[in-house]
Amino acid sequence: MQDVRVVRLKPFPDLDDEVVFPRLSEKKLHWLGKKCAEKRTFAEGEVLYEHGVRDAPFFVLLSGRVEFVDRKPGKDVHVAAADAGTYIGDIATFTGEPTISAAVAVEETEALVFPRAKLRKMVADWPEFGETVFRTMMARRAWHEEHGYGVMRLIAPQASRRAFEVRDLLERNLLPVRWYDVDNDPESDEMLRWLEIPREETPVLVHARQVLRNPSPAQVARGLGLRADVDGERFDLVVLGAGPAGLAAAVYGGSEGLRTLVVESWAPGGQAGTSTRIENYLGFPTGIGGRELTTKATLQARRFDAVLSSFHRAVELADGPEGLVRIDLDDGQHVLARSLVMATGARWRELKADGIERFRGAGVYHAAMSTDTERARDKDVIVIGGGNSAGQAAVSLSRKARSVRVIVRGNALKATMSRYLVDRVERSPRIEVMTETEVVALHGSAVVESVTLQSADGGREDVDTSAVYVMIGADPCTEVSDGMLATDDAGFLLCGDGAHGCEGHIAWPLADREPALLETVRPGVFAAGDVRAGASNRVAGGVGDGALVVRFAHELLSDETPAGVGAPS
Known part of the structure; x- marks a missing residue:
C-alpha cells in the first residue's frame, strides 16, 4: 500500500456547534468532575480513540483541541474539531459499536475519561444530561452520514448480490455505509489502487483501514460484533424479534428492571424500519422515518440495559431447568428465560414470476x-x-x-x-x-x-x-415454535381466548387460571406484533403489544414460581 495523505478541510464543513458540540455549563462540568474516575493529558498528535474501534470511552474536554479524522483508504481527512468545554463521542460510544472516526489531539489536551458503563450510569442518574448527550450523539452521526464521513465503504459492481446483502445488513443495523460502483464511480478505482486490489476481486468492504474481501453477511456481523456473547445466561425476559413490538418490549422490560435480551435474526426495525416515512404515528405530526424511529428505539432500549443481538436466530425452544424456557441459537449458544415474547413478525411473500x-x-x-x-x-x-x-x-x-x-x-x-x-x-x-x-x-x-x-x-x-x-403481503415467522405453540389456519400465533380454546397436545395446560390477553398456549410465552393472530399490522399496534406483554410478564414474574414453557409439576 502507498503512503497515507493527510487532508485537513479548510474551513471545516458547516455544522451547528450548539447541537453537535454543545458547551457544558460550569454546573455540569463540576458534576462530571466528581463522577470521573480518570483525568488524562494527551500530547499533540496523540489519539484519544481510533476509527473503527469498539467500546471507545466518553471524553469531556477541559482544555486543548481535538480533531475528528476519517481514515479513508490512502487518505486521512480531518473533518471537524472540538474545543474545551464540550465532550467527545457519538452513538457508537454508547452502544459499543465501531467508531466512525478517530479523535486526535492537535494540541496538548486535558480530558475527563469515562468508560462506556460509567456513561450509561450517568445518563440514568441525570436524565437532563442524558437528553443532551443523546441529542448530540444522534446529531453527530447524522452530520457524518450527510457529508459521507466515517462511513464504511463498499466497493462492488452494482449487480453484486453479495454486496447488496452486506449493504442491507449494515444499513438495517444503523451502520453508515456507502456503495462505490466500480463501473461508474471514479473514486472506487482510486481506493482499489491504494488497496492494491484488482477490480475482479470485488466486492470489498473497507472500514477505517480494515479490509474484508468478498465478505458474507455472517463475516461482517462477526467482525462488527453484532452478535452478543450470551451463552448460558439467564434473563427475566427474552424477546425474539426487534421490530416495533420487540423493541417496545425491550424498552418497557428494561425500564421495569427486568433483565432483557432481544434476539433479532437480521436487524432491528422489522418492516417498519425500512419505511421511508411513517406519517400516522402518534406524536410525530410531520411523520418519522423508519430508520430514525429504529435508531431512537434501540438507543432507548440500551439505555435501560437491554441486550440487543443482531444477525442471531433462535432455532429451537425447549423446556429448561427450574421451569425456565431454553432458547437455542443458530451459532451454538443458548439462553434461559423466565418469560419469552414471540415478536418474530412476518416476512414478505415471494413473487411467483419467471426469472x-x-x-x-x-x-x-x-x-x-x-x-x-x-x-x-x-x-x-x-x-x-x-x-x-x-x-x-x-x-x-x-x-x-x-x-x-x-x-x-x-x-x-x-x-x-x-x-x-x-x-x-x-x-x-x-x-x-x-x-x-x-x-x-x-x-x-x-x-x-x-x-x-x-x-x-x-x-x-x-x-x-x-x-x-x-x-x-407477509407470512408469519413461526418456524422456531412449530409443534409447541398453537396457530390459526394462516399460521399466526393464537393468544388469550384463542389459546384457551385449543385442544389436543397443543392446549392450555393450567386449570387455575386462563391465559393473559397476549399469552400463548404455553404459560409465560407471549406473542406481540404481526406474528399474533388478529394483529393490527400497524406500527402503533405493535408498540402497544410490546408494552402490554411486559405488563403481563411482570405480573407473572412477581409470583414465586418462574414462568416456563412446560406446565407446572
Whole structure:
C-alpha cells in the first residue's frame, strides 16, 4: 500500500456547534468532575480513540483541541474539531459499536475519561444530561452520514448480490455505509489502487483501514460484533424479534428492571424500519422515518440495559431447568428465560414470476431504503403491492425516479392502503397505478431490465424497469415454535381466548387460571406484533403489544414460581 495523505478541510464543513458540540455549563462540568474516575493529558498528535474501534470511552474536554479524522483508504481527512468545554463521542460510544472516526489531539489536551458503563450510569442518574448527550450523539452521526464521513465503504459492481446483502445488513443495523460502483464511480478505482486490489476481486468492504474481501453477511456481523456473547445466561425476559413490538418490549422490560435480551435474526426495525416515512404515528405530526424511529428505539432500549443481538436466530425452544424456557441459537449458544415474547413478525411473500431467482439483490428488493431512492434518480421503477409499505415506497421513490409504476392485483388501493397514502400516490404525476395487473416474468442480463405484465383479461405487456420492489403481503415467522405453540389456519400465533380454546397436545395446560390477553398456549410465552393472530399490522399496534406483554410478564414474574414453557409439576 502507498503512503497515507493527510487532508485537513479548510474551513471545516458547516455544522451547528450548539447541537453537535454543545458547551457544558460550569454546573455540569463540576458534576462530571466528581463522577470521573480518570483525568488524562494527551500530547499533540496523540489519539484519544481510533476509527473503527469498539467500546471507545466518553471524553469531556477541559482544555486543548481535538480533531475528528476519517481514515479513508490512502487518505486521512480531518473533518471537524472540538474545543474545551464540550465532550467527545457519538452513538457508537454508547452502544459499543465501531467508531466512525478517530479523535486526535492537535494540541496538548486535558480530558475527563469515562468508560462506556460509567456513561450509561450517568445518563440514568441525570436524565437532563442524558437528553443532551443523546441529542448530540444522534446529531453527530447524522452530520457524518450527510457529508459521507466515517462511513464504511463498499466497493462492488452494482449487480453484486453479495454486496447488496452486506449493504442491507449494515444499513438495517444503523451502520453508515456507502456503495462505490466500480463501473461508474471514479473514486472506487482510486481506493482499489491504494488497496492494491484488482477490480475482479470485488466486492470489498473497507472500514477505517480494515479490509474484508468478498465478505458474507455472517463475516461482517462477526467482525462488527453484532452478535452478543450470551451463552448460558439467564434473563427475566427474552424477546425474539426487534421490530416495533420487540423493541417496545425491550424498552418497557428494561425500564421495569427486568433483565432483557432481544434476539433479532437480521436487524432491528422489522418492516417498519425500512419505511421511508411513517406519517400516522402518534406524536410525530410531520411523520418519522423508519430508520430514525429504529435508531431512537434501540438507543432507548440500551439505555435501560437491554441486550440487543443482531444477525442471531433462535432455532429451537425447549423446556429448561427450574421451569425456565431454553432458547437455542443458530451459532451454538443458548439462553434461559423466565418469560419469552414471540415478536418474530412476518416476512414478505415471494413473487411467483419467471426469472425471479436470478435477480434477488440484483434489481429485486423487499424494501426501499434511502440509498435506493437516490439510486432511482431519473430511472423507471416498479413497486408491487397495495399496502402501506408499497405506498410509502412509491411516494419516496417518486421524488427522484423518472416514473414509478405501482402494480396491484386488486381493483383499487383504498381497500388495503391508508387514505393519506392513497391521496399521496394519486396526486403524484410520476406514479402510475395499474390495478388488476400482475408481474409474471422478469428479464435482463446481470440485473433486471424489464418485466412482463399481465392484466386480468390475460393481455400481456413488456415494460422497461431498473428495479422491482416486492411488497405483496407477509407470512408469519413461526418456524422456531412449530409443534409447541398453537396457530390459526394462516399460521399466526393464537393468544388469550384463542389459546384457551385449543385442544389436543397443543392446549392450555393450567386449570387455575386462563391465559393473559397476549399469552400463548404455553404459560409465560407471549406473542406481540404481526406474528399474533388478529394483529393490527400497524406500527402503533405493535408498540402497544410490546408494552402490554411486559405488563403481563411482570405480573407473572412477581409470583414465586418462574414462568416456563412446560406446565407446572
